[in-house]
Amino acid sequence: MSNFCSDCENILRAIDQLFTDGRINDFIGECYVSNPFASGVRGWTKAAKEGTCDLCVLTYSHPEHELMTKILSNISQDAELTWLLDWHLGDWVQLSLKCETGQYVGIEVCFQRKSMTDKEVIQLKALGGEKGSSTWDPRTAKTIRDWLHECISSHHDCNGPSRFALPMRLLDVSPSETRGAVPITVDDINNLSIDALPQVNLCSTNDLPSDTKYLTLSHCWGTGVSIKLSNKLLGTYENQIPLEDLLIPEAKVFRDAIWITRCLGYRYLWIDALCINQDDRDEKSVEISRMDQIFSGAEANLSAASASTGADGMIFDRKHSLYQLFLSEWKTLDTSHDGKTQEKKDYLVVHVPRENIPKEPVNKRAWVFQERILAPRVIHFCNNTIQRECSREEITELQDYSPWIIVEKGVGSSHIKYAPYDDMEGFDDTKIEKKDWCYRFRGLVQRYSPTSLTFPQDRLASFAGIAKSTGSYGGLSEEEYFAGLWEPDLPRALLWHARNHFGERKWDPEHVGYISPSWSWAGCEAPRILCGREHLDSWEDLVVVIHVWTVPLIPKGSQFGALSDGGMMLKGKLVEMHRKRIGDAFLISVRDGDSNFEKELYLEVRPSQSVPEFENHSEGGLKEVNILWDRYTKARERLNLPAQTGTSLDLGCWNDIEPEVLYFLPIGQGPTTEVYGKEDSLTVEGLVLSRDDTTDRFRRVGTFETCPPYPVGANSELRLRLSRVPETELTIV
Template sequence: MLCDTCYRMLHHQAGLRENRRVELRFDHHRRISTLREAAESGCSICSALARQLEREHFIDLGAADQNIHLQAALASICGREWKRGYYSLDFLLDGRWMRTFALRPRTSTANSWWGLIRRRKTQHPHQHAAHTHSPAVFELAQRWLSNCKCADPTSSSPSSSPSTRQEQYYPHRLLDLDSIKRAIASSSPSSPSDPIEPINPQTRIHLLETRSPHWQKTDPSTNRYVTLSHTWGSPSPPTTTTTTPRLLASNRQALLTAGIALASLPATFRDAAVFASHLPGVRYLWIDALCVVQAETPTAFVRQSDADADALGADEDWRVQAAEMDRVYRNAYLNISAAVGDGGDAAGGGGAGGAAEVGLFRERNPAALGEDEVGVDVRGLLELDGDGDGDGYEDEYDEDDELDGGGYDRGRGARRRRRRALKACVKAGVGAVLGCLRWKKKKQQQHVKRCSVVDVALWDDLVEDAAVNRRAWVYQERLLAPRVLHFCADGQLAWECSERCCTERYPDGVPGLQLKSGVIVSEERVKDLEPVEEASLPDASLEDVNGDLEKKEEDDDVVVVAPRRLHHYELWKRIVEMYSQKELSRQGDKLMALAGLAKFFFDTKLAPGWPPVPQQRQLPQQHPYVAGMWREYLEVQLLWRVEPRFEDGWIHNGTRRYPRRAPSFSWAALDVPDGVVGGEYRDQNLLFRVEDVQMKYVDSRNKFGLVEGTGCRLLLDARVVQIELHEIEPVFITPYGWWVSGGKAPSFMDMYTDVYLDSPTDDGDVFEAGAKIFCMPASTGEGGTKQSPSDCICLLLQLIGEAEGRRAFKRIGLARLSDYESEKFQQDSKDVQSEKMYLY
C-alpha cells in the first residue's frame, strides 16, 4: 500500500516544488513522525526509506520528533535497454541521494475491466498472512520448490546423472526430524492465514551418523535433507549464561542416544527444524553447530588424544567436514537462510541475540508485502524517449493497442479485433444483467500513467545486505546449494535459485533491476555466478583456433584463452571479486571458507582434460589450485589489485594483511572491505613467467584448503627495476608516486602515480629510508609488444632477502602505466636483464 503523502504526490502532483522539464521535484515528508507513521502503516516506499535512513544513521525513528528535508525527483528513464514508459523516482535527504524506485508501466488493457479478467487467469493469487509460520507461507515455499527445475540429487529426472540417482549422498551427521513430522501429522489443520499449531517443546530430535554401521539407508526421494545458513558472531569465550547447545566431543554420545529437546535449541534452529518438517519428502536437517564437532572453547580448536573414535577432536573433525562442504550443500534439497537479525549468533560464538535468538517465525504487516500500483501524473515532464513534441502528452490510442507484454507483435490487428468482439459481448451481457449500467468508453488521459512501484534495492535490502549474507562461509553455501529460501528481516520470504529470484511481493519473479552509477539497469545476482551448462558456451571456430596457434607460435608470452576456458576463468574472477568482500569471524578461514566451492568448480569445469595446454607439461605434477587462484593462466591471475575507496575528497584503503594464512602474491592474504579487482583475461603480452609453484599445506589431504602462507612461493623468470616509492602530500588526490632509482626526485608531474598498494597500513615500512622496493613489468595491453608497448601493468615488490642463491620478494601492490609512461619506463630500464627470483 502507499501512504497518503506518496499517493497524492504521484497521482495529483501534490508538493510539486520545481519543474525542471527532465524531472519533477517534490517535497515529501517534512517530519520524522509522519515518515514513521507511514512506514508503520505499511507504505512500501516509506518503509524502505525509513529502514535505509535509520540504518545509515541519518535519522533515529525512536528519538524525539524533528524536521527533515526529504524530497522526491520523478524522471523518465531513457536508454537503449528500456522500452518507452519507465520512470525513476529518486529520494533525497537534504539534497543527498538516498534511494531509487522504478515506476514500471502497466498497459492500459491490464487496467481495464477486460484486463482484470485476463490477469486473474494468468497470475497466481497469493494471500499474505500475518505470520511467517502459517500454512499460506508454507504453501508458497512448496510452490517455489515444486516449480524449480534446478538439478535435484534425489530426482529421477533426466537432468540427474545415473550415478547420482542410484545412491544419494548424505553428510556424515544429520539431525533426524521424524518425531516432529509425526507430531505435525497428528495435529489439527490450520486455516491458511492462522499460525500453525505449535509443536510440543519437549519433542526431541536425534543426531545420526551416516557412516555408522547402524545407519540404515532410506529412499532419498522421500528422505531428503535440508541445510541451514546462519550467523556465528564473534568467537568470544562462552559464559555461564550461554545455554546454546553445540556438538562437542564430550556430548556427542548423548546427542546420538537421547537427542535434544526443541526447547533447548535457539529460536532459529528450532524454527528451521519445524519448517523443514513441514516440507514433503524431507526427513533430515544439517546444522553446522550440531553436525560438526565444535571446540570446547570457541577461540581455539582442541585436539583430543584419545584413540577411541568417540573422542574425535574438534580440530580434526572440522577439517574432515570442511573438505566435504561442496557435497554437503550441493546435494541438499534446500538451504534455509536465516537472513534475520544483525549478526551475533549464540550458537556459534557465545554472543547473545542475533539471528539465533530472533528466529525464523515472526509476525509481519501483510499490507506491506503486496505490489503497489498508482496512476502517475506526468504532466510537464519531458518524455526523453517519446516521439511527440516533448510536452508530456501523446496521441490517443485504443486501450487494446498494447499487449500484456508491453510491446507490439505481428498479427496484432486480427487479435485486437477478436478481443474487441469478445469484450463487446462481455459488456453487453453485464449491461443486460445490471439493466441500468451504461458502458461508455472513455478516452484515456495520457498524462496519467498506470504504473507499479518497484523498489530497485528490494533484493539488496532483503537478501544481499542481510548480516548472514555478508559472511564468507554463507557466500559459498549460497552458490553451492541448488536452491535457497531466505527468511528476511522484514518478515518476508525470498526464494533464490539459478532460474529465478522471488519474494512474497513478487512470487513469480523479482524484477531484475539495480541502480548502477546512478542508472537503473538489469541486475546480475549471486546465483548468476553458478557454472552454466557446457552446451551453452561457444566453441572456438577453426579460423579462430588457427589464428590463436599462429599467434602463440610467434610469441609464447601471448595469452590466448579458448572461449570455454575464458568463460570458466572469468566466472572464477567474478566469484573471487565478490567473495573477497565478505566477512569472517575467524580470520584464518579465508581459504577454507572457499575450499568447497573451489573443489566443486575444478571438478565440474577445469578437471576434464587437465592440463589443457600441451606446452604446460609441468602442470600434472603440481596441484591446480594455488591459494585462491589456478595454475593455468596463473600469470594473469597474479595481476589483481586493491581498488581504494574515494570518499569525501580523500582516498581510503583500510585493507589488512594476514601473512600466515596466504602468501603475499595471493589476494587471500588480505582482508579488503570493498573487495579486490581481478586480472583481465585479454590478449596481452606477458613480460614474466611462473616456472614453478611450491605450496605448503596445513592438511595435505585437502589442497583446496588452508596453507601456511610464509611457506609458499613462486619461482619467476622476470625483470625487476629498483624504484623509489613516495607518499605524496595530501594536497594531491593521488596519494603515492614512484620513479626509477638513480636520479633525483622528480616533480609530481613526472612521477608514476597510478599506484594500488595492497595494504599501506601493514606495509608502512615500504616508505622508510633504505626500503628496497622494485617494479616488475608484468604485461602490456592489447596491441602492445615488447618492442612497442602500449599501457603496461607492473607488480610492486619489496626485497626481503635471498633463498637458494636467488633474490626473494614479497608483493606490496600494483602499478599501471599509460602508453607514454610505459615507453618512458622502458627507456629507463632497458639495460635490466631478466632473472630467476622467488615471490613469497
Template sequence: MTLPPRPSYICAHAWEGVFAVRFGLAYKPFNVTRPPNDDSWLHKRYQYAISPTSCGLQKCVWCEFLEKHFKFSESECWVHGHTSKVLVQGVRGACPYLLREVRIKWQPCCEPSVSCKFGMYTTADDHVAHCIEGRTRILHVGSPNVLAMAKKCIDECVGNHRACQAIMRGPAPLPRRLIDCSDPLRVRILETDGKRRGRYVALSYVWGGDQPHHPAVLPQTILDAIRVTRALGMIFLWIDSLCIIQDSEEDKHRELASMRDVYRYAYVTIDAARTARASDGFLQDCQPLNPGVTLPFIGFPPVRRKPQGASGNPEIPVGTVYLDVPRSDTMTGVEPASSGKSETGRRGWCLQESMLSTRSLVFSPETLQLRCQALTQNIGGAGHLGQSDPPRLPDVILRPRRPIERGSDEWKKIHRTWHRIVEDYSRRLLSYSEDKLLACAAIAEMFSPALGPDYLAGLWRATLLRDLLWQRDEDQLPTSNQPGQHPQKDARAPSWSWASFDGPVQFLPRSETAVAMAEVVKCSATPQDEHLPLGPIQAGGTLVLRARLIPSLPYYDNDSERIELLPLARKYRDAPRCLQLYARFDRQVELLRNSLQGVSLRGPRELWMIPLVRNTVGHPDIQGLIVERAEESTLPATLTAQQGGQMNVYRRVGFCGNYWYPARDVAVFDRVPRVEITLI
C-alpha cells in the same frame, strides 16, 4: 473515456500529466512503435513539466516524493523551484498493461539525466492488482500458509526449471550423518552407510558463538530448521554442528572434504540469513518496510465478458501502489527502504554454502525468498530486484563434468567468475583468520576441473600471472579488527596470495591484449592435509619469477599513493625524467602515510617494482607488484640454505600500474635485464 476524479492529495498538474500517461489520455499509449532514426521519441511521449514548490497544493504526495528523493546542490534548478523535467516509463510484462517497475528520471537543465529505479507493488486485494505484478512482501515468514507457499515454489523449481534439473535429478547420495526429524520432539542422529540415496535438507546459518553438540539441548535456529523441514514434507536434515563430530579433528577433515557434495545435493538449503546467533531463531515476523511513497494508480478495467444486452463503458479502477527504494543511489541521494542486512551474507563460511546449493530457501531480514540457479523470487509474488544476491556459479561447473577448452570464451567467463567470487569472499568475516583458504575450498574444488588442476594458495597455476594482479579495494569497508594488512605471524598464505591479506580485494578487468613481462619459473604451496588438497597450506610457499626488478620510491600526491621510478629514469638518458606509477599498498593508507610523514622521497624503506603484464593496444599500460626485501629471520630454513647467504628473497607489499604514459615512456622497461626473483 475520461480521466477518473483526482485524489485530493495529488496536484492537478501531476494527475493530468504523469498519472494520465498510465491511462493513455495525456500522451500516446505504450504500444506506439518507435519512429525510425528518432532517438528523442521516448522523451517526447512521456515528458511533462513540474514545479515542486508551486504545484497548487500545500502537500502533493508526488511532488513531495520527488523533492525528497532527488536532492542536488543549490546551484541547480531543482532547489530553486524552477521548472524541471521528470520522465516516468512503464515496463510491460506478460500482460500488455502489466507494470513491473517504475523508472523515474529527472533531467535538470544542461545536465545529463539522473535515474533511480523503484520497485512497484500493491496488495493482492487492491482494485488494480490485475495491473500490477509486484505484491507486498510477506512478513509472517513462519506461518503454515507461507511455508506451504514456499513448498509450492520449491516443487515448481524441481519440476520445471531446466537449469536446476540439469544439476540434480532424482534422489541424491546421502551424507554420512543426518538428523532424523520424523519426531520433531525427539530428533536423533542417523548414521548412513554412505551408499544410500534420498532427499534431505541442509542448514546454512551463523553460529555466533560456541554451539551445543547434543540433540537434547538445541538452539532456537536449529529448532526452527526442524520445523521448516517438516513443513516442506521432508524428514532428514543436515547441520554441521551436529553431523560433524566437533571434538574429532580427523572427522572434521573428512567431513569438510565432502562439504561440496553436502550442499550441492541437498534438496533445498535453509538459509537463516536474518539471524546473527544460533540462539535467536529465524521464524519470527519480519519488520514492516517503510515504502518510498504511496501513490494512486489508474488501472485498466479487467477483461471480462459482457453479459448479453449490456452497454456502456466499464468502470475505471483507481487503486493504491507503493514505490519501494531497493538501494542507496549516490547520484540522487536516495536512501534504502530498509536497513536490513543478510547475516549469512557477511560470513565467509556461508558463501560456499549459498553458492553450492542448487536451491536455497532464504529467510532474509525483509521477507522469505527462494533462490535457485534459474532465478531469485520472493515468496508470495513480491518484487525482487536482486540487489543483494551473491554471485552464482556458472551452469557448466554445476553440471556433470565435461571438458572445457582452455582459452575459450566459456573458459574466460569461468575465470572472471572466480575473481568475482574471491572479491565477494574477501569482504566477508571469518572468526578465525586461519580458515581463509579452508572456508572457500569447496568452491575452489568446483572450479578445479576448468581452471586447475594446480591450486596454489588461492591462485591457479594456469592463470598465475593474471591472478597475481589483485589489489586492496579501498572502496570497501574493512572486514577484520586489524584490516588492510598481511598477518605478521603464523602466515596462512605467502604474501603474493590474496589469501594472506586481511581485507577486501579486487582484480583489475581482464585485458585480452595484455602480454606477459615476466615468466613463472616455479611455484610451490603444499597442502596441510591430503584430504583437503585445495585447503590450507604449509608454511613456506614460494614463487620464483624471471622478471625485471626496478628500484622504486613511495610518495603521496594529494592523498593518492604512487611510486616513482626515479633510479630508472636516471640510468637511461632517453627515459622520461620522472616515471611515476599509481600504487595501492596492501597495508592501510594511514599506516604508510604515517611512515612517510616528514620523510624525503628517498623514504625509510627500500622498495622495488616487478612489471608483470603490459597492454599493447591503445595507450600502453603496465601492471605489476611492489615488493620489499624479506628479513632473513622470516625465511624458511630450506630457503635460507638455498640462498647461500645471498638475500634475493622478497615479500609483496602492494600493487602498481599506469594508464596514461605513451609508448616511448614505458619502452624503457624492456631495457632492464631479467633476473630470478623469489617471493615468499
C-alpha cells in the same frame, strides 16, 4: 483511504500518464519525467515523519536507516528536491528523489498499473503479505514446495553432475506420521512446529540410502551458538535432542529450520553445529573439507538471511506490506464474458524493494557465501519476505501474486556454474576451456572478498568448497591450485588489486598468523579485491612462472585448505625504484641505469575519491604511475593526501631524503584506450615488491600500472623503460 500531499498527487498523475502513453523505447535508465518537488526536503521529511502523506512515508522509510540519517544530516532542510520517473524491470515505473547536490535521498518506489474489479482486489488481498502478517503460512509453504519440485524435475542445469556422498550425520526431524503431509491450513502448519512435535534426533548416514534427500541450513555463528554437538552430548542427541535444548531462545533459528523442513515435506536436515562433533578436530577437518559435497548434494539450502544471531530466527511478522494499492481517480468500464458490464477501477500497485540479499546479515559471512554458491537452490528467509533462487532464476515473493501483479523473474547469478561474462552460454558447453573457468573463479573471489570471518586464518578454508567445485566442473586438478590461484591462470591471476579506499581493513596483519603467500589475495587485509582483466582481452605475458608451491597446514592435507607456507619462482624484468615523500606528494625514481632518465621523477597517483576530484584532474606537470597498495596503512598514506599536486614541489631536496627502496616487476601488458580520441596504446601492469635482504626473497606489497587513473592517459615512457631491463630470476613468498 490513502492520503497524499500535493507534490505526490502530481507524481501519481504523472505515473498514470506514463502508463497511458506507454513506453517509448527499451532504454532502461532514461529519465522520462523530472520535476521539482515543490515543498523541498523540508516538506518531504515533515510529511513523512508526521504520516500525512502515504507516498512520502514510503519513500522516506529506507531499510538502511543509519545510512539514510547520515545522508540527510549533510543536506540542508531548505535544499531543493526533484522527483524522477524511469521505466524499470519490464512494465514498472520507478520513482526516485534527488537533492540539488546530486545526492539521491530516500528509497526508490516501483509502480505498476492494474485495472481490477472489487472481486479481483479481494482475491489479491486474500494472498496475504500485509503488514503484521507472518512470513510463513500455508500458501508460502505450498508455493516453495511446488517450486522445488519444478526446479528439481525440469531445471537440468541446476542439478549436480553426480550424486555426492552424504554428510556423516543428519538430523531426522520428521516423525513417521508427518512425513509427506502437505500443510493446507494454519493449524496444519502449527501442528508441525517443535512445540507440537518435539521429536528430533541425530542419525548416522551409514545406514541411509545414498540418494537420501536432505536440506541444509545457513546461519550466523557469531561468537558462538546456543547448542552444538559435543562428545558429551553425542549419545543423547542420537536418541533425541532434549526439548529444553531446542527451546533455548538462541536456538530459535534451529527450531524454525526444523519447522520449515517439515512443512516442505523433507525428513532430513543438515546443520553444521549439530551434525559435526565440535569436540573432534579430525572430524571437523574432514567435514569442512567436504563442504562442496554437503551443500551441492542437498536438495536446497535454507538461509536464515536476516538473522544476526540464533535468537532472531527465520520467520517474522512483516514490518511492511509486500505491496500497497493506490486507487486512481480514473475508472474504466469493462464487459465480462457473459455480457454484463462490470466496473473496473485503476490501481497503482506500489512496491518497495527493501531486501538486498547480498547485504543481509548472513550473506556478509564468508562461510555462508560459499554455501550459497555451492547449493543448487537457496531459499532466503528475510525479515519481510521470502525469496528463492537457483542457477536459472531468482524469484521474489511478489512474483507469486500473478496474475494481479506481474514481476519478471531474475536470472540466477549465485551458483558455481553461473557465467556473468559469457552471455550465458550453455553451462555444459564443451567449448568452455580451463581459462574460462579460471576467469569465473576470479569473479567469485571478487564477490567473496567483502565478506567477513571471525578467524582470518579461515580465509582459504572458507573458499575451499568453491575451489574444489570449480575444479570439478572445469577439469582443474588439486595439483593446479595454489593459495586461491589456478596455475593455468598464471601469471595474469597475480594482478588482483586491493581496494583499500572502500573502508577499514579487515584485520591487522601484525596480529594474525600465516594465511597465504603475499602473492595470494587470501592474505590481503583490504576490504575488497578486484581480480583484473577479462581473459578475452588481448594480453602479453611479461614473466615466466618457473615453479609454484604451497604447504598445507595439516601434514598431507588438502591444497584447497589452510596453508603454512608457499612461494613462487619467476623469471622477469625486475626494476628497482625509490619512493620519497616531498610535501603533499609521493614521488618515484626508477633506477634502471638509463642515463637519459636518471633525474626523471614520476608522481604516484591514486583513483579519484569524489566527482570534483575526477572532473578537475588536469594534464601537465609530472608524469604519473598508478600504485595500489595491499596494506591498509600504506594506502592510507596516499589517500589522505590531495588528489592533485601542483608543479611547485621542492624537488631540490630529493637527494637529501632517505628513499624507501621497492621494486617493479612487470607481469603483462595489453591495450588500453586513451581518452579524448587518442589512439590505443599499451599499458603495463605488474607487482610492487619489497626485498628481504637476509633471504634475498621478495614479498608483494602492491600493484602498479603505467596507465594512471582516468583521464590522464598512458605513460608510454615508463612502459618502454621497464621493457629494456634484463631478465632475472626471483622468488616471491
